[in-house]
Amino acid sequence: IYRAQSPAALPTFLLIGPSGAGKTAFLTLTECNTPANTHTSTAPLAIDALLPDAHPPSSASFRSAGDPAYERARRFLLLDTPGHGKLRRLALAQLTSAANIRAIIFVVDASSVADEAGLNDAADYLHDVLLSLQKRYTGAKTSKGPKEIPVLVAANKLDVFTALPPHVVKVSLERAITDVRKSRAKGLKDSGAALGGTDDGLDDERECLGEGGEGPFEFRQMEEVGTTVDVQGGNVLGGDGSDVDKWWAWIAEQL
Ligand code: GTP
Numbered sequence: 001i002y003r004a005q006s007p008a009a010l011p012t013f014l015l016i017g018p019s020g021a022g023k024t025a026f027l028t029l030t031e032c033n034t035p036a037n038t039h040t041s042t043a044p045l046a047i048d049a050l051l052p053d054a055h056p057p058s059s060a061s062f063r064s065a066g067d068p069a070y071e072r073a074r075r076f077l078l079l080d081t082p083g084h085g086k087l088r089r090l091a092l093a094q095l096t097s098a099a100n101i102r103a104i105i106f107v108v109d110a111s112s113v114a115d116e117a118g119l120n121d122a123a124d125y126l127h128d129v130l131l132s133l134q135k136r137y138t139g140a141k142t143s144k145g146p147k148e149i150p151v152l153v154a155a156n157k158l159d160v161f162t163a164l165p166p167h168v169v170k171v172s173l174e175r176a177i178t179d180v181r182k183s184r185a186k187g188l189k190d191s192g193a194a195l196g197g198t199d200d201g202l203d204d205e206r207e208c209l210g211e212g213g214e215g216p217f218e219f220r221q222m223e224e225v226g227t228t229v230d231v232q233g234g235n236v237l238g239g240d241g242s243d244v245d246k247w248w249a250w251i252a253e254q255l
């Protein structure tokens with residue numbers, strides 16, 4: 001049996017981020033139009049998703065609903081990953097192994113980044129995601145597929161009263177990533193010294209996020225390696241229902 005287009009050929013949006021951020025909740029909302037109860041994920045999960053009517057995909061915005069080209073352009077694959085610290089390697093591996101990654105949605109709980117521990121955990125993970133993208137871009141000679149991959153930082157749970165507004169989530173993450181970058185650079189230097197102090201052959205391992213790793217890190221620096229980073233707020237759940245329109249609008253722009 002042949003399908004017009006196999007799921008593997010659909011553009012993939014990778015959901016990644018700390019545990020409890022709301023990735024699976026967003027997946028179920030996209031799939032069923034209503035968020036279902038979720039529990040901690042232990043394995044990646046992909047669904048064949050359809051952009052809601054209110055958000056025409058940018059590549060077919062001049063077409064109307066029902067037009068086959070429009071209907072095709074609305075389809076995408078949403079790939080959920082587990083956020084638990086011990087499973088992050090798996091999730092990061094999807095970045096290089098999953099076919100056809102169009103974009104990345106880094107979901108973060110906007111209230112958990114209000115405290116230092118939550119912020120550092122999220123920044124640590126986001127740093128690694130961005131560094132993978134940078135390496136993918138700089139080593140693009142051999143890899144296939146699009147090398148420019150945009151990132152949406154989805155600041156979730158804005159319904160929670162302790163949630164930080166999206167622009168504060170943005171600057172907090174940038175500040176915390178600056179610290180992660182500093183401590184990683186120091187760690188690499190120390191391990192380099194332990195290995196005898198030569199730089200030879202370690203360049204790849206030593207790659208530092210952003211422009212030479214000096215000064216404060218800003219998401220804007222990622223544009224040099226083909227990645228734009230947007231921060232948009234929303235809530236998958238909440239007393240007044242869910243509001244993830246900004247995320248869908250962002251997805252529509254990438255389709
Ligand atoms: P892992 O699978 O462990 O990586 O976590 P996850 O990112 O998939 O989190 P999940 O979607 O399971 O959501 C975690 C908890 O947060 C669940 O109890 C959700 O009901 C809750 N939650 C998700 N989104 C929102 C939101 O917008 N507002 C509120 N108040 N709670 C939310």
Ligand code: MG
Binds near residue numbers: 023080081082
């Ligand atoms: Mg989950």
